Amino acid sequence: MSGRLIIEDLTVSYHRIPAVHHLDVQLASGSCIGLLGPNGAGKTTLLKALAGLLPIETGQVSFNGHPIAAARLITYVPQREVVDWDFPITVRGLAEMGRYSVLGLWKPFGARDEAIVGEALQVADLTAFANRQLKALSGGQQQRAFLARAWAQEAEIYLLDEPFGGLDKNASQAFAAAIHRLRDSGKLLIVSHHNLVDARELFDHVLILNGELVAFGPTDETLISENIDRAYSTRIFTGRKR
């Protein structure tokens, strides 16, 4: 499914103080977009607003012309710290949870659901770990387990909040491979990230924020020192006078 996520004049505020300010940008399916910017630039705020977890103050967000409130299209992977890894569930169980929003309260699991869950485990490269409890996975595998769940949900837009945080080199590479597989199958991934060094390898596009949009475009053209300076050396724009 190809599509465009259109963000128009988006402002998101905490207690009436804007954290993301009048953002206008269009993102296309089949791309893996790095959301860059200093701490407090509004990266998590933007992801949460797109996911519907924070109220939007101005503007609108639509995917292929429809408002994205149609929740099933969008999936949000939270930062690692907020997840209860002791929850009694296996990797397969987590992927199956992704089907709940498709199946509703009652509809039983059918052959198609089983097939999609199997596919999800394959995309996340976790088939061999399907019966492991979440805590018995490494950090990178845990992150990929959430990708499997999102795939099972048949989501089109993946919102990932700092998924590379705390991953070592091998785990990062395996995770990058997984999100690139998702991109190549036509999904739109928006990934908040704080390391500028590896951004070039990970993302085909970058969106640089510091409260407002600094720059958006293909990584090679956009991740240049002029934009980085603008994002990181000035104080963060909060919309409030000091």
Add this chain to the structure above:
Amino acid sequence: MSWLAGPFEYEFMRRALLACVLIGFTNGFLGAYVVLRRLALVADALSHSMLPGLALAAMLIGLNPGGLLLGGLFAAIFVALGGHVIASSSRVKDETAVAALYIFAFAMGIALIKYARVKISLEHFLFGNVLGIADTDLLTSYCISVVTLLSLVALQRPLLLALFEASVARTQGIRVGLLLGLLVILIVLAMVSSLQAVGVLLSLGLLVLPAATIYLLCDSYAAMSWGGGVIGAVSAIAGLQISFWANIPSGPAIILVLGTLFLGAYLFGPKYGITSRWLRKRHMHEESLKRWQ
């Protein structure tokens, strides 16, 4: 084995048996959600906060089970909502706000019982007596069991999503606040139904111990609720037998059985028990030694 059936020649024991199965299974099933949401202490607070409602009901309309049910239910919901309001409108956090209110309510309950029209002993409310269970109590328990189990089975999927990761559940359009509110109401209902059997102070055991035991044994949430229900029911029956033969009160006997199972799982559980973990560590150590040699 005829001694097993012996106690049930008495009518009051057969009634107690039925009550034990109903209350044990319902509380054990619901307990899975309490343990997963880490609501054990909130549930404890709610059990104590029922007391002023029970006392008020006893004062106004006597020992009528319907009245007691409503009194306990309202008092507990009042404390739960009050705690939520205080926590969200001041710097005091949730558990402190609930603790402050429930202990206040508990003290008020003890004071109010003195003024009850009918003479009731505080001990009866605090520790219960499954052997004295009346038909109306049984009917109440039956209705509460049906409502609780049907709600939990029907809402299993959204509940699990909400308990596992609330923010992800919200992105899928699930009303997390509403579900958790419903969960608190179900907890209060289950406690009201176990009141007659084990009392205010021990009702928490029926709710938390079965699921906590299974949590130490396996990695399946489905097993936690269904298994918790089975363990709850079987332990309640076993406790009833022990109370009959050893001549100890039924409430403590039931909780002692459940507590023993929990400690057993903690000590000897094959995967998460400390004994097996300790044995496994030594094994790993030898393995790594060999690699070095």
